[in-house]
Amino acid sequence: MTTDAMSGNEPTRRGFLDLALGLLGAISAIGVVYPVGMYLWPRVDKKEGDETRSMKLPVGDVPIGEAKFVRFLNKPAVIMRPNEQEIYALSAVCTHLGCVVKWNDAGKDLFCPCHGGKFDVKGNVLGGPPPKPLPSFTAKIENEYIVVAEA
Amino acid sequence: MEMNTLELGPIKIKNRLLIRIFSALDDRLGLREILNDEVFEKISPAYLGLWSCFGGITFFLFINQVVTGMLVMVYYQPTIEQAHASVAHIMNEVPFGWLVRGMHAWGSNLMIVTIIIHMAKIFVHGIYKAPRELNWVTGVTLLLLTLGLSFSGYLLPWTQLAYWATVVGTETPAAMPYVGEYIRFAMRGGDDISQVTLTRFFALHVMIMPVTIAAVIGLHIAQIRRQGIAGPL
Structure with missing residues (x-):
């Protein structure tokens, strides 16, 4: 595609929609990775006496x-x-x-x-x-x- | 030969690194041919609508079950002392545990619903008829495996509901003449519901039946690919 609009730095409708789609995809990916990461990260329950020096x-x-x-x-x-x-x-x-x-x-x-x-x-x-x-x-x-x- | 733009169906890639990675894979695996045949130039028949989607939705829910099942298994403990406590731990203490286990439990219910809709559509449209009878056979096998997965998963939280449902569910086949008592004995791994029962239901639920159902799903989809999607008869 070599229209004038694509070759220059002019914002295009397509460029904007591609960016919007990419952002939505990134937000969705965070929405999966964050809960799964939080779920999997171990939480060690501190037992009494663990901190005693x-x-x-x-x-x-x-x-x-x-x-x-x-x-x-x-x-x-x-x-x-x-x-x-x-x-x-x-x-x-x-x-x-x-x-x-x-x-x-x-x-x-x-x-x-x-x-x-x-x-x-x-x-x-x-x-x-x-x-x-x-x-x-x-x-x-x-x-x-x-x-x-x-x- | 260097390309400036890679065209894959509606997708145009200009990034030179991506083009080189794709080209390297294409040279070795024939990636473009597969993508064109199976994705970009694959035309779905015009008569396909919402009701034709329920097989695919069921497959999507199965993938959901596999992924959330793996996650639940990270914290679940299949012993009669720890099973209920570990499920309570997932629901109340592990971050997003309620979400992961909720998706697994609700997904299993939804899977039964979508399977029934899928079957009803196939039945009403008469698509089970020749040459697709064998696809109905693998489909019913998948229904039975899904019910088996639901039943075995039901015991795992080791609640009163889970325990007594398994008492009833293993008692029911015992009503069959001659073989019934042996079936109950084999299902329970003894005369009563015990640790042995929990362990074998766990093995069935996380390994034996998932692997089996994945293989039958592959066969079911291969049959559709071979015969093409049918319109209403």
Whole structure:
């Protein structure tokens, strides 16, 4: 089509109608995409205690030489007491690919079942693929309670 | 050869990128031939009017059921403990959940209405006659599959209405002589309505019957394409 009206910048009836049609199409598309997007986007219900920056549990819950797995800051964590004096709290999420580590009672260390990562009670990597140590939290015993807090 | 304007029926495309994308697809898939034959140069008979649209409307509603069904399935939980709570969650808490599930529930009702109108038109105009008898057969198969989908979907919210409707709906075939009790047993997956019933109705509703009905719809439409749309006889 090479009429004068089409070649110049003059607004044309057809051009206007094409634009109007395009806008209507865009509004319709938003009318579908917006509700479907809102519908599908996950809404996580906050549980009580998720936001707590520290946690407290009776000292008897973690016997000497054993490990206790807890949820801290909404993620798995582990508390260990290798002896009477020491107490450690670590994130239990392996730094390799996010599996939850397990307590290896034979070696008194942590073992990741996914790809064989090994950590000591302080979180240092002993072997396997993990690139960094497990993040640690502060843990101390106060009046027969273990108090874990962000480092 | 570069074109300045691509003409597809009434559509004129001037954007060079769009022309190149279309041309690349056309070279490989014969896209222009398909579009011309099936869309732009396909002439509908002049005697087709509103009443000829109900098969197509039913198909549109089926697509609506598939899409909204997929969305409802994102939040629905097919267990007797969670089914009703998850449906209440969709209706009351998920944004636009009321709309999505409403479209699914109302769409299923409307589908039955449009199928009845479609069938009535075919019947009154006598279009089921030779050579289109087999199309009536696939059509009735589609009606039965739609009713089956409606019935299986009815149990899934696990409300009192859903539960007792399924008690009655599985009790009815039990009245048949000799085979009835076996049919009831097979439908319920046991003597009573239980988790087993919910699970098999769920499997039927979201996978087995939708796949089957999609195949039969394909056959139904292929028959129309082969024989052409009939006018009133």
